Amino acid sequence: xxxxxxxxxxxxxxxxxxxxxxxxxxxxxxxxxxxxxxxxxxxxxxxxxxxxxxxxxxxxxxxxxxxxxxxxxxxxxxxxxxxxxxxxxxxxxxxxxxxxxxxxxxxxxxxxxxxxxxxxxxxxxxxxxxxxxxxxxxxx
Ligand code: 5GP
Ligand code: ZN
Numbered sequence: 840x841x842x843x844x845x846x847x848x849x850x851x852x853x854x855x856x857x858x859x860x861x862x863x864x865x866x867x868x869x870x871x872x873x874x875x876x877x878x879x880x881x882x883x884x885x886x887x888x889x890x891x892x893x894x895x896x897x898x899x900x901x902x903x904x905x906x907x908x909x910x911x912x913x914x915x916x917x918x919x920x921x922x923x924x925x926x927x928x929x930x931x932x933x934x935x936x937x938x939x940x941x942x943x944x945x946x947x948x949x950x951x952x953x954x955x956x957x958x959x960x961x962x963x964x965x966x967x968x969x970x971x972x973x974x975x976x977x978x979x
Contacts, residue, residue, distance in 0.1 A: 919945030
């Protein structure tokens, strides 16, 4: 349990209402109260983990199963032609609720939402250097 009251723990316990879509032993899905588009849903583990680094990989199958079920249902319910799955880790990445969650965002042709701008590496060697630096920090 987190030290501070966590809004998503309270939702998972049923202390705060939500527009619930899906639930199993480990996972809950409900609508985001400030949707990018109506139907925007959140999938959370019922147990509190702050972010992906804390999240146990053993729970990944349950989360991915829910993401597929809820993603398909949101597409059909909204008439979306596509959807994004998004998961933010840390303030600088846009995380505002520090109980891990995955966004399911229905998308429509020409809906005008832009992804972030992309850049490049100055040289192919810079790219290889970055790959080597990341590899040197990989944990077993
Ligand atoms: P983050 O920015 O942390 O990736 O996303 C947090 C999301 O949780 C936001 O999209 C926000 O609208 C949603 N949210 C925050 N508080 C509540 C709440 O009490 N109920 C629901 N349904 N969504 C919430
Ligand atoms: Zn929590």
